[in-house]
């Protein structure tokens with residue numbers, strides 16, 4: 001359904017955290033939803049939300065959340081909820097989310113726990129809405145009538161797959177993708193990274209982030225089996241991610257080098273392709289679908305976290321200065337070693353360090369300001385209901 005007069009009752013699990021707060025702001029602005037229930041840990045249970053949470057959003061706390069009493073995350077307390085958004089810590093999300101979808105709730109999770117399960121959609125709604133077809137198989141496998149779980153991706157992944165999808169659809173398969181991220185502090189939740197670690201510094205590794213990003217991209221850009229029972233990740237894209245935490249509050253920046261399997265498009269063709277990219281959520285008129293999915297900017301100082309506005313406005317991926325690199329074979333990593341086999345990660349499964357074959361020739365170098373996770377969750381729900 002693209003729009004509806006029916007207002008859905010929404011619950012937020014992990015409501016007191018960074019993701020939960022963002023959900024509350026977005027739900028309060030979206031006419032399709034009413035905030036019905038807020039859940040968190042025993043630390044918060046029984047308190048009015050305004051006392052249980054350290055509110056960190058730039059917007060004021062929505063009135064409807066302020067006095068809601070925080071519940072524990074037991075499905076029995078959520079009768080009447082149509083949709084459950086989870087911003088739970090990954091250490092507890094697995095069991096709690098399972099108890100909700102097994103109790104026939106529609107669960108949309110930001111946590112990593114179920115992302116790579118073959119019959120669980122890992123969806124970036126401006127990219128792979130066709131993966132919702134997995135829900136029928138998931139329900140059949142688990143014996144559920146209405147319940148299901150859909151996950152969204154790591155925030156760096158969600159920014160990267162949008163332009164990759166646009167380019168892949170227009171110019172054929174990608175052969176290699178090398179990405180270096182400059183990730184904001186808010187991505188680590190609250191209180192997040194210690195100030196002495198991040199002030200005047202760059203943290204050169206985000207534990208677990210690199211393999212997660214590589215796997216997720218392949219799943220999201222992949223297809224489905226013929227009977228739509230499982231996802232079939234891409235197996236011919238070599239991808240390598242290097243992830244850094246930088247002293248920026250909101251907005252991840254990613255430096256991306258790509259190689260196409262076919263003859264590479266020109267820079268102008270790449271720009272046109274990115275500008276023209278559209279998605280199903282727009283066609284359906286979803287409330288939170290971005291007007292322009294990818295903004296190609298020409299200014300030298302854009303995109304940057306400072307120039308791109310608030311997270312809500314960043315439902316776009318600005319890309320300036322696509323260009324043919326001056327140095328053939330170059331790879332951009334944080335240690336600036338310009339050769340693919342000097343990829344810094346040394347991970348045994350890294351598809352760049354370990355691969356043999358012709359040297360990398362990047363056809364273009366692109367900059368991307370990452371989509372924030374909140375941009376992707378809402379159109380997803382609208383599409384499903």
Ligand SMILES: NC(=O)c1ccc[n+]([C@@H]2O[C@H](COP(=O)([O-])OP(=O)(O)OC[C@H]3O[C@@H](n4cnc5c(N)ncnc54)[C@H](OP(=O)(O)O)[C@@H]3O)[C@@H](O)[C@H]2O)c1
Nearest residue numbers: 014016017018019040041044087089090110111187189190
């Ligand atoms: N931050 C991002 O940009 C981002 C992006 C993508 C995905 N994610 C994922 O989204 C999830 C939430 O991230 P976050 O940054 O919002 O984390 P966070 O700020 O640390 O919040 C964690 C939330 O989980 C709740 N919680 C912890 N233990 C619990 C328990 N035993 N039972 C019930 N609730 C419990 C906390 O409640 P209390 O306050 O009561 O302890 C809090 O509401 C994580 O899985 C993270 O990996 C985050």
